Amino acid sequence: MQDLPPPSPAVVAKAPAPARVRDPSVATGRILRISAALTDTEVQVDSGFTGASIVLYGAVFNPTDTPADVVVVVRGPDAPVRLVRKSQTAGVWQNSRPVLFEGAPGFYMTSSTRPLSDIANFGQLRRLGVGLDHLRIAAPEERRTVTRYGVRDVVVSRLGEDYLDWRRAVIRLREDEGLYAADPQGVRFVDDGLFRAEVVLPTSAPTGTYHAEVWLFQDGEPVSSTELELTVEKVGIERGIYEFAHGRPWTYGILCVILAAFTGWGASRVFRRG
Structure with a gap:
């Protein structure tokens, strides 16, 4: 039987040297x-x-x-x-x-x-x-x-x-x-x-x-x-009124007119009774 050649030596990979971490405080301290x-x-x-x-x-x-x-x-x-x-x-x-x-x-x-x-x-x-x-x-x-x-x-x-x-x-x-x-x-x-x-x-x-x-x-x-x-x-009710007034200005204006008219009518009724 023919002798087999001896196995080649194993190649051991060397781990890369750890990267040098730059201190951020030193890097920014010079700027x-x-x-x-x-x-x-x-x-x-x-x-x-x-x-x-x-x-x-x-x-x-x-x-x-x-x-x-x-x-x-x-x-x-x-x-x-x-x-x-x-x-x-x-x-x-x-x-x-x-x-x-x-x-x-x-x-x-x-x-x-x-x-x-x-x-x-x-x-x-x-x-x-x-x-x-x-x-x-x-x-x-x-x-x-x-x-x-x-x-x-x-x-x-x-x-x-x-x-x-x-x-x-x-x-x-x-x-x-x-x-x-x-x-x-x-x-x-x-x-x-x-x-x-x-x-x-x-x-x-x-x-x-x-x-x-x-x-x-x-x-x-x-x-x-x-x-x-x-x-x-x-926030709160103020936010709701603000969004309604800006989102639907015509509707908001009509409601304000109706509310003002109703308030005036109510006040006149109160003073008339007095």
């Missing part, structure tokens, strides 16, 4: 950035709603020796704003034709570690739309075409040079209602790198989705930002 969150992301509005106060908190990771500033911008859902101007004609006060601003935020608040003008220049704030002076309001000038001095299709703007005055009026009215606010020292550092800011919603705060932007500035430039969302919604 200038900001992180933030809200204590509440949902506010429920009912008949007993008297406003709400929400804390926005976060941390600044700053590996440099250069100080950084934090700016918080909270913007509520947009809604149209209708304005009229009183003018005196022949001793009689009259209302001007109404001006409709479309897309003005129903709520707008800014908080910062110091005044915005000390954090960034005018152009930078205007580009980002940060601050009441740079608030973006979708208010296209209302135009019409007329014939002037025999020339047809002349475009005339009803606002014209008064546009900025109307815009300031929108902001002033919302400030009086507590819906617009600016706090140049509203962001406070409570510990090394940890900060907090308070978001105060008045009783007249509109429902919908609010967007919060948290900016980190250094040497007048935005270096990091994060976005958060806050929902304000009606």
Whole structure:
């Protein structure tokens, strides 16, 4: 019998060396950035709603020796704003034709570690739309075409040079209602790198989705930002009435007229008996 060759030695596969796990704290600690969150992301509005106060908190990771500033911008859902101007004609006060601003935020608040003008220049704030002076309001000038001095299709703007005055009026009215606010020292550092800011919603705060932007500035430039969302919604019977009024406006209007007529009839009957 022919001898068989000896078996070849077994090949033992070497296990790959374990991958080196990178410490995320070391990786992110070298990047200038900001992180933030809200204590509440949902506010429920009912008949007993008297406003709400929400804390926005976060941390600044700053590996440099250069100080950084934090700016918080909270913007509520947009809604149209209708304005009229009183003018005196022949001793009689009259209302001007109404001006409709479309897309003005129903709520707008800014908080910062110091005044915005000390954090960034005018152009930078205007580009980002940060601050009441740079608030973006979708208010296209209302135009019409007329014939002037025999020339047809002349475009005339009803606002014209008064546009900025109307815009300031929108902001002033919302400030009086507590819906617009600016706090140049509203962001406070409570510990090394940890900060907090308070978001105060008045009783007249509109429902919908609010967007919060948290900016980190250094040497007048935005270096990091994060976005958060806050929902304000009606609950209970108020929610049912709100949805019915917006879902079936004609039916809601007719029912309101009927209810008002019935109430007036009932009141007249009571006083007539007395």
